[in-house]
Amino acid sequence: MTTLTLDRNEIVRLAALATGDEKHEASSYSTLDPLLVLYGRVLHVDPADPAWEQRDRFILSKGHGPAAYYAVLSWRGFFPEHWLPTFTRQGSRLGSHPDRLLVPGVEASTGSLGHGLPLAVGVALALRAKGADQRVVVLTGDAELNEGSNWEAIMLAPQLQLGNLTLLVIDNGSSTIDLVPIHERLTVFGWHAQPVDARDHAALEVALSARHDRPAAVVATVRTTP
C-alpha cells in the first residue's frame, strides 16, 4: 500500500507552476485533493516504470484542468518539476488536455468529454481477461455526466460485474442538468455509490481504497475554491 505524506501545499505550489491560457483553474483545483489521495495513498504505481504491468490504472476522463494532475504526477516523480512551467507552451509535453503519448504516467489521452468511462470499462475487462488483480479508477466531472456515452457505460459496468472499476465523480456543482444526488442515481443503476467530501482526505482514502463485488462510484463533492 502506498502511504505517502499528503502535502497539499506542495501540490498547490506545483500546480501554480503550470500557468497557461487554458488552465481551467476551477476544474483543476476541484480535482486536486482526490488526485493527491489517489496517488499518495491508493494507487499502486511505479514512477520509474510507468508501464509496470502490476500498476493500477487511472484515467482522467475529465481532461480539463490537468494542472493538478500534472502537479501530482510530477510530485510522484513521473516527470521533472521543470516541465510544469512549460504548460501549454509550444514544445511542451503538457497540453491543456493530457496526451498519453507525451506524458509519462498518463494512461489515456482525454479532453473530449464522455470518453474515459467506456475506455475504463474496456480496461477493467482486459485486466480481468488477463487474470490481473489490478484496478482501474476513472475520474469524471459532474457536468461531464451530461454526455450520454457515460450513461451507456454506467448501464454496462454493473451488468459485467466489474468489481475492479471505480468511478470517481468530482461534483463541483457545474452540471447544468440537475443530477443531485449523483450517488443515488448511480445506485439505481447498480453501482456501489457513496458521497464523500472532496476535501476530506481520510474519507477519500477509505472510499477509494474499498473494493466491491460490483463497480464502485465515489462522488467527491467540492463547493469551495482553494
Add this chain to the structure above:
Amino acid sequence: MIAMRAQAIDTVTELFEDDPHVAVVLAEISVDRFQPAFAHDPSRAVNVGIMEQTMVGVAAGYALEGFHPVIHTITPFVAERALEQLKLDFGNQQLGVLVIGVGGSYDYGSEGTTHHSPGDVQALLTIPATQVLVPGAAAEVDRLVRDTYANERITYLRTQMITNRDARPVELGRLLVERRGSDATVIAVGPMLDRTLEATADMDVTVLYATTLNPFDAETLGHELTGDDVVTVEPFFAGTLAALVSEALRDRPTRLHFVGVPRAVIRDYGTPEQLDQLLGLDAPGIRRQIVSAIG
C-alpha cells in the same frame, strides 16, 4: 457462395481461438454468429448491448492493455455514429482495431435511409493512417482479416451482400491488374469488379481491381496507367477516392471521372440489386457512365 460477413466472422472466430490477444466487442449485431467465441473465452468476447460509442470505447480499453480488438456492426452505426470514438480513442492514441462493417451503402435497402452509409469510407479517411479495405469476395475477406487484425492501427473492412463470382489473390496494399488495354484506366473497387468487367467487356481499357484503398497503391497505378482518362467505379459515394487517386497521379496529367453512389439521400426502398439499377450502378449503368466520361 459464402457471404463476406459470414467469412469475416468465421475468420475472426478462428483467430480468436488461436490468439489469446484477440478480443471481440459487439453491440448486439451478430452476437448469435459469434457464439463459438463467447463459448471459447467470454472474458475476451463482450456484447455491450445497443451502444456503439461504448463498443468502440471498450474496445480501446482492451487495446490499451495490449489486446487486438475486433468490433463489428452495421456500417452507419460505427463509421458515422461512433466516428469521434474511433478518431480519439484509437486514431489519436495510436491504438489498433479491426472494424468490420456489414451492410455497406444500401444493403439494408428495405430499412431506408437510417441504415444507408455510402459516406462511411469518406468519413473514416478523415482519421489519419486509417487502413480501408473493401474486398469483393469471401476468400479475400479471409486473407485481409488475417493480414491486418494485429497491425496496431485502425483497419476498416467493409463488407457488402453482393460479391464478385470469383475471389482474386488479393494482396494487402496492392492493386491487381484484371485486364490491360490502351484507351483508359478503370479502377473497380471491391464488389464492383464483376459488373465493371461486364460493362467494359468490349472496350479497350485497362481494368485494375482495388481492395486496399488506403494506403493507395500509387506505384501500380502509375505503372499500369493507360490513356488520359482514369475512371473509378466505387460502391460508395462517387469521388470518395478523388483525393487518393489525385495524389497518386499528381505528376501525371489525367482526366479523372468518378462513378459511384450519387451524393443524395436515397429515399427508394428495394434490394441492393434494385437500388444498384436505380442508381446506375449495375453493369449497363456503369457502362453508360464510362462511355459518357471517356467517349
